[in-house]
Amino acid sequence: MGTKYIKPTESELEILQVLWERKIASVRDVHEVLAKTKEAGYTTTLKLMQIMFEKGLVKRDSTLKTHFYQAATSREKTQKHLLGKMIDSLFGGSPTQLVMQALGDHKASPEELEEIQRMINNLKTQ
Amino acid sequence: MGTKYIKPTESELEILQVLWERKIASVRDVHEVLAKTKEAGYTTTLKLMQIMFEKGLVKRDSTLKTHFYQAATSREKTQKHLLGKMIDSLFGGSPTQLVMQALGDHKASPEELEEIQRMINNLKTQ
DNA sequence: TTAAAAATACGATAAATTTCGTAATCAGCT
DNA sequence: AGCTGATTACGAAATTTATCGTATTTTTAA
Structure with a gap:
């Protein structure tokens, strides 16, 4: 437990x-x-x-x-928990919706977009 | 105002x-x-x-x-506000950090990943 | 050694949120 | 008309969160 x-x-x-x-x-x-x-x-x-x-x-x-x-807990663990809650309570359980919304509203630099792309490519080949 | x-x-x-x-x-x-x-x-x-x-x-x-x-307000507007708050209070103001975390923790289907990629490509050519 | 400064402990209050009981109101039947 | 069931209105209690004042303890330095 x-x-x-x-x-x-x-x-x-x-x-x-x-x-x-x-x-x-x-x-x-x-x-x-x-x-x-x-x-x-x-x-x-x-x-x-x-x-x-x-x-x-x-x-x-x-x-x-x-x-x-x-x-007592890491930033990452807390981020994960609160993000999960927000996805449930505000994005109908869809992390993709949240990502799209975040990318749409808050501007990221081309470099950051590249970084995200690399991560996605990584996820896709697993 | x-x-x-x-x-x-x-x-x-x-x-x-x-x-x-x-x-x-x-x-x-x-x-x-x-x-x-x-x-x-x-x-x-x-x-x-x-x-x-x-x-x-x-x-x-x-x-x-x-x-x-x-x-009285749309889901999207509320999402935008609360997402912004969370980015500030938990991701040091970096939407990219939030996106990476969301993609890492919560699995998205290949189709969804494609969708996000399309969106990023779109953002990059603007 | 003693006085001043700084820190903790603690209780109490305030403010915001959530919960619920009860009374009043209204619609639909008989 | 009068009864029944559903609904709203409203006040109050319970809970959670945030704020602060005061007393106590500890350290430092004169």
Whole structure:
């Protein structure tokens, strides 16, 4: 029985983003990054990270006074889960629909398009 | 100033799915579809749809005793918004990353892959 | 050693979302 | 007209998420 997946809330996702980027960070580290784009008190970030710890979304080292946190799951795993949910709930279960929509709305550079093509060719010969 | 986009909650999204499918539906219609996969009372669905009406997420015809509802925005527009949000919050702003992830995790048929390739070729020659 | 600064813990509140019970309203029968 | 069943309206509770104030602990440095 695989451990039940816990869906992060939006605020939790913001924090995870920082942790994925930094690998490891204190509450203050995270808070300073968030404060650049968001209005929120330090203790709010602290509390959120404590709750994330209780939920098992992050791990932490509390041997020192300042605790250091890191994400408990990889960015890729989270992407996969949330993408799957979105495909189900918004694209009628069709990943192709999602891909087409993404390519249509959000412009990708020719290089990126090449990259995607290579990937598709790869998938086709398997 | 374009009308402000209202982000549907998860429950609201479930209801919108039904409305997009059926074009138009009563509360009971929607509820019967939801009841197949979800445990919830009739008045819960009713209340949600009433709130959605207040928010402007759905339109309704209340000339008859039984009101008939329809989605106020298209599936495509909603997909675009939520996809954009997900790209920002989870894929570092890169739609290509999202596409690659989607293609990697969720298998698409050869026909679908062809379709995506055609779309890419199309994009490249523009 | 003690005061100031910085960090955590914790409880409480606020806000948003979801759920449901009950009352009022309306249509269709008998 | 009066009863029955279905529907809407509405308020309130329950749940989840986000926010913050205050107390406590710990480190640092004067």
